[in-house]
Amino acid sequence: MNDVNLAEERSLVTELKEQIRLYLLYRRYQKARSGELPWEEHVLSALTKTSFKRSVKVIQARFVFTWRRAIKRILDIVVSFFGIMFSFPVMALTAVAIKLDSRGPVFFKQTRIGMRGKIFNMYKFRTMIQDAEIKTGPVWAQENDPRITRLGKFLRKTHLDELPQLFNVLRGEMSLVGPRPERPYFVQEFRKTIPHYERRLYTKPGVTGLAQVKRRYDETLADVKRKVRYDVLYIRKMCPVLDFMVLAMTVKTVFLGTGR
Numbered sequence: 001m002n003d004v005n006l007a008e009e010r011s012l013v014t015e016l017k018e019q020i021r022l023y024l025l026y027r028r029y030q031k032a033r034s035g036e037l038p039w040e041e042h043v044l045s046a047l048t049k050t051s052f053k054r055s056v057k058v059i060q061a062r063f064v065f066t067w068r069r070a071i072k073r074i075l076d077i078v079v080s081f082f083g084i085m086f087s088f089p090v091m092a093l094t095a096v097a098i099k100l101d102s103r104g105p106v107f108f109k110q111t112r113i114g115m116r117g118k119i120f121n122m123y124k125f126r127t128m129i130q131d132a133e134i135k136t137g138p139v140w141a142q143e144n145d146p147r148i149t150r151l152g153k154f155l156r157k158t159h160l161d162e163l164p165q166l167f168n169v170l171r172g173e174m175s176l177v178g179p180r181p182e183r184p185y186f187v188q189e190f191r192k193t194i195p196h197y198e199r200r201l202y203t204k205p206g207v208t209g210l211a212q213v214k215r216r217y218d219e220t221l222a223d224v225k226r227k228v229r230y231d232v233l234y235i236r237k238m239c240p241v242l243d244f245m246v247l248a249m250t251v252k253t254v255f256l257g258t259g260r
Contacts, residue, residue: 071240076176080169091163094125094155101151104130107164112181115204120173122181123164127152159254165207177243178206179231190224200231203238208250210234210242 095106108126111119128147148156155161168174174181179200182190190197206212211230234242 068239072175072238072243073172075240075243076169076172079176080166083163083166084170087163087166090160091125094160094163097151098126102129102149111184112205113184113187113201114173114181115201117201118173119184120168122168122174125155125161125164127155127161159208159250162207169207173204175204175206176208177234177246178204178209179234180209180212180227181205193221194225194228196232197228199235200228202235208246210246213246213249213253 098106104126106126108124108128109121110124112122114120127149129149152161165174169176182200182205187197209231210233211227214230234246
């Protein structure tokens with residue numbers, strides 16, 4: 001008897017479900033004939049429009065970001081190529097002056113961290129005595145650093161020591177404008193103590209940058225933290241116009257001799 005009642009209940013539930021389904025279909029048919037949409041269709045339409053808008057925004061953002069990177073790379077190639085050509089006499093005289101001023105190689109090669117953690121060799125004119133860190137290991141340069149040569153002080157103040165980095169730019173390892181390229185040892189240390197430090201690696205490091213023209217050389221951890229804020233701001237606002245502004249500020253710094 002219980003089995004019979006259970007079967008009847010199941011049959012009744014199935015019949016009710018079918019009636020509800022037919023009613024919903026009929027309701028949708030009536031709405032369609034009158035030119036109206038059921039609430040389910042409104043919800044689906046709203047969700048579709050929202051998803052479409054989000055997709056369009058994502059595509060636009062990626063297109064703008066890719067376009068800006070393309071313009072930035074073209075600018076890097078053109079400026080670095082002609083920069084090497086026009087500055088070659090200056091670089092030649094600087095090389096001779098370094099040889100006459102102190103013992104050691106003309107160029108200083110050092111491992112740096114680039115975009116997305118890529119390791120590359122950065123080149124500069126040597127401004128310190130030979131094997132300056134052989135006893136101390138990686139340390140920051142300081143004001144009135146005894147390791148800096150007489151000519152090195154002038155080269156650093158005028159930023160002429162950074163001219164060989166134009167070759168790094170031409171090779172695509174660096175950009176004209178971007179965060180300062182840092183050594184692997186300091187990147188590992190700063191990641192532990194400075195929040196969001198790895199954001200600096202979202203773009204190529206630069207010969208100059210917003211942080212470099214706004215702040216002095218790093219001497220303390222507080223200096224690095226302040227520069228990271230400028231680097232993150234630059235990456236968020238990165239565009240050709242901002243690059244031209246930073247380059248203009250760099251030229252002003254070089255001619256006024258306010259760098260260090």
